Amino acid sequence: MAVVSNDNQNSNAYGIDEAVKQAVNVSDAAQLENNFLTLMVAQIQNQDPTKPVDSTEFLNQFAAMSQVKSLENMASLSKSNLVLLDNLQTLTAAGLVGQEVKVATEQLELGEDAINGEINLEHAAGKLTLTLTDSNGVKKDIDLGSQAPGRVPFALDPQALGLAPGRYQVEVNSDSGEYPKVEVAGRVTQVRVSAEGPVLDVIGVGSVPFYNITEFGQTQTAGLL
Template identity: 45%
Template sequence: MSVSGIQSNASTYNNDNVSANSSAGDMSSLFLTLLVAQIQNQDPLNPTDGTEYVSQLAQMSQVQSMENMSALMNQNATLIDNIQVLTTAGLVGQTVMVQSDSIEMGEQAIDGRLTLGHAATNVTVTVKDSAGVEKTIDLGAQDAGQVDFTIDPEELGLEPGKYTLSVVTDTGEQTVPIEIAGTVNNVRIPLEGGAALLNIPGLGEVPYYKVSQFGGKPSASATA
């Protein structure tokens, strides 16, 4: 993440601020010029009611307030983007947890964690490849809450590739959240805008907002 990119955003913020103030000032000057011209050229036998001028001034004030509010919102959006850049840049090399039911298996083991809603006497993690071949990791009896596990490709005989994960319990839980741990290799800010993308081994590029935990690494509670 280059410093120049951050400076560029800050420059944009300052330019937008100056532009907004100049626009509001120009509008106010133009309105006053027109108002003075209106007063000078009114019919002396049928002068304009003073309340009309007050109404026009009030309308002008409302327009200026709306323009200033819009400019402030744009400035805040720029500041939030800058903060996101600084925050995500600091994640490089850090371990995070991401909720996912699929992984890209390589040669290295992948740590994961599941969350049980109820205690179970038999918990199994199923790892299935694109051809539908399944391998299982028996976690045995587990209490309700978080349960750590490890997917070891050597022990399970898994070839590099994409796999889907699921959990089966003897209590019949239909949905068991699965989280995968990984170290952030780099952070990419899309040129077209949007959330920062974290490159994590085993998960690929993951939007910043999908991270469920920052820091910490689960220790394997069971392997196949």
């Protein structure tokens, strides 16, 4: 019977270890299991018969390879789900063209038409102030008086307020210490697809990412036949 020397065993073990490192490729999980079985057979054939490798080690190695393959499959499935979600967002955004939406925003794009919006208060305010700041840093305070918790609607008429057309930063100050967000209603005129997802052009606000929309729905149509 042929005897495997320790020198040959060490040499074969080193070669097998190098082969394992080259064979394990996470991006090619479909062949990972077959490669492992081939390497396991080679390792069994070249082991020292007087000192066989513990079978539990093979099982642990096989379990590790199976986990890697499962993780690769999960990553591929997650990628497919992200692509599907992105497509659904684009289709939903495209259907909003011509519809009115509400957008959480920190800036306004004023023209000649009035803008409607609302402020969501969690606490009562003895004094609520809406502040508009133009590109030159000039501020315009609009006193909204005392308000109870809940939705506080407001309307901005640029001509009546003496505000020139342009872009304004908007913020709300409350004597309760709360800094609520501003939501503005506007009609969607256009949808653009970007690397970060759909971007909507909303009258009164400008370009808005899809995730900034807080409310949307089909407008009611009167006089249906």
